[in-house]
Amino acid sequence: MAAFDKSSAAGDNSEELILELFDVLERCPAAARDAATDAALEAIAAAAAPEEPEEQVPEAVKSEPSSAAEAVLQTIDYDSLLNSTDEKAVEAAVASAFGPNGLGVLAVTNIPPSLTEKRRRLLRLGQKLGTLPDDVLKRYERPELCYCAGWSRGREKFRGQLDVAKGSWYANGLHSNIDDASLRERYPESTTEPQWPSPDLLGDSLEDAFRDLSRDLHALSRHVLRRCDAVAERALRKHGVSYETTLSAVVDRSRLHVGRLLHYFPRDASGTWCGWHNDNSIITALAPALFYDAAGSEVPAPPGAGLTALSRSGAEHRVAPPRGSVLFQIGEAAQILTAGALMATPHAVQAGELASCSREAFALFVEPAWDEPLDVPRGCARADALVDYGETIPPLAKRLPRLPVAFAQFLADSVKEYY
Numbered sequence: 001m002a003a004f005d006k007s008s009a010a011g012d013n014s015e016e017l018i019l020e021l022f023d024v025l026e027r028c029p030a031a032a033r034d035a036a037t038d039a040a041l042e043a044i045a046a047a048a049a050p051e052e053p054e055e056q057v058p059e060a061v062k063s064e065p066s067s068a069a070e071a072v073l074q075t076i077d078y079d080s081l082l083n084s085t086d087e088k089a090v091e092a093a094v095a096s097a098f099g100p101n102g103l104g105v106l107a108v109t110n111i112p113p114s115l116t117e118k119r120r121r122l123l124r125l126g127q128k129l130g131t132l133p134d135d136v137l138k139r140y141e142r143p144e145l146c147y148c149a150g151w152s153r154g155r156e157k158f159r160g161q162l163d164v165a166k167g168s169w170y171a172n173g174l175h176s177n178i179d180d181a182s183l184r185e186r187y188p189e190s191t192t193e194p195q196w197p198s199p200d201l202l203g204d205s206l207e208d209a210f211r212d213l214s215r216d217l218h219a220l221s222r223h224v225l226r227r228c229d230a231v232a233e234r235a236l237r238k239h240g241v242s243y244e245t246t247l248s249a250v251v252d253r254s255r256l257h258v259g260r261l262l263h264y265f266p267r268d269a270s271g272t273w274c275g276w277h278n279d280n281s282i283i284t285a286l287a288p289a290l291f292y293d294a295a296g297s298e299v300p301a302p303p304g305a306g307l308t309a310l311s312r313s314g315a316e317h318r319v320a321p322p323r324g325s326v327l328f329q330i331g332e333a334a335q336i337l338t339a340g341a342l343m344a345t346p347h348a349v350q351a352g353e354l355a356s357c358s359r360e361a362f363a364l365f366v367e368p369a370w371d372e373p374l375d376v377p378r379g380c381a382r383a384d385a386l387v388d389y390g391e392t393i394p395p396l397a398k399r400l401p402r403l404p405v406a407f408a409q410f411l412a413d414s415v416k417e418y419y
């Protein structure tokens with residue numbers, strides 16, 4: 001069974017218009033489809049802008065018409081996400097972002113000023129941290145934890161190459177103490193607290209800033225996930241599959257929510273700051289990046305720099321988050337648990353023409369618990385969860401030899417393929 005068979009008839013509710021139009025577009029003659037795709041690409045090019053453009057997105061829920069649905073950044077207003085009584089409209093926006101014709105990225109716009117302040121506070125600390133002398137940073141490395149807690153630069157390999165383009169600070173975003181002896185013994189890398197720098201070193205508490213932002217992003221993720229569950233449930237129901245293990249339930253019983261503060265070092269040549277990959281998470285919350293020059297002043301993004309996503313049709317698109325937004329991407333654990341009704345978002349970070357500035361970003365990987373069994377819903381096959389992006393993403397088929405599999409095992413098998 002193809003869990004998300006796009007040729008099946010869409011529902012007859014007007015609220016399902018977006019999903020239905022996706023289907024119509026797929027059945028269009030190639031010329032019409034190409035024209036629609038070109039229009040979308042032009043719109044993307046016209047929108048190319050620094051990672052934090054000036055425009056606000058005023059609409060409550062901005063759903064693009066289907067002719068431009070391919071690879072358009074879908075947005076949803078924060079207040080609508082939390083308070084709208086029009087669930088169908090909110091779900092349609094989530095379906096457009098993460099469905100088969102979506103970009104795989106959802107921007108939650110008009111976030112509260114307090115969230116923006118927490119993002120700026122943490123990213124500023126990321127800039128200060130990343131520009132500390134190497135010998136100071138070394139004190140915060142934990143080789144015995146495979147550099148999975150605290151500072152890590154040039155220790156991970158990406159596709160066989162040592163990754164020195166960025167440095168990361170890793171910690172659990174929510175939990176400072178995983179008080180389970182068995183988990184601590186089996187998974188020390190992800191259950192051990194890093195040694196946080198004292199506030200004197202950076203002029204502020206990295207630990208507080210990291211956890212404050214993580215808590216807010218986690219809370220927001222749960223609102224998005226509730227709608228992801230509704231979208232998956234509807235898609236699977238069309239195939240007579242009942243959706244029992246919801247993403248929300250999996251996240252609620254997990255304490256594995258990995259935060260990663262990223263400092264992308266200035267470069268003297270164009271290229272890629274972070275190569276193509278899928279996250280292993282259920283969902284990833286991304287605080288849009290800030291850029292700093294050598295003097296520590298905030299600057300606009302260099303042309304062409306920033307997050308790039310691979311749309312479901314295989315086209316690359318730069319993502320320009322609206323000002324005052326948070327981005328969400330789907331990870332592979334969700335792809336497996338929904339048998340492909342929600343697909344992970346292949347993404348990379350480009351350095352642009354000449355990134356003589358640093359880039360500061362933060363990702364919260366909202367993950368299943370270590371021992372959570374990952375499986376497709378009853379009635380679906382392992383093949384339904386597999387999506388092949390050729391050379392771009394290490395094939396999931398290889399990293400997922402059988403189902404069910406404990407999340408920690410899937411993570412370990414993925415790390416082997418990527419790093």
Ligand SMILES: O=C(O)CCC(=O)C(=O)O
Nearest residue numbers: 260262286307349361363
């Ligand atoms: O820096 C970003 O915007 C994305 C980070 C990312 O892809 C990752 O850490 O996996």
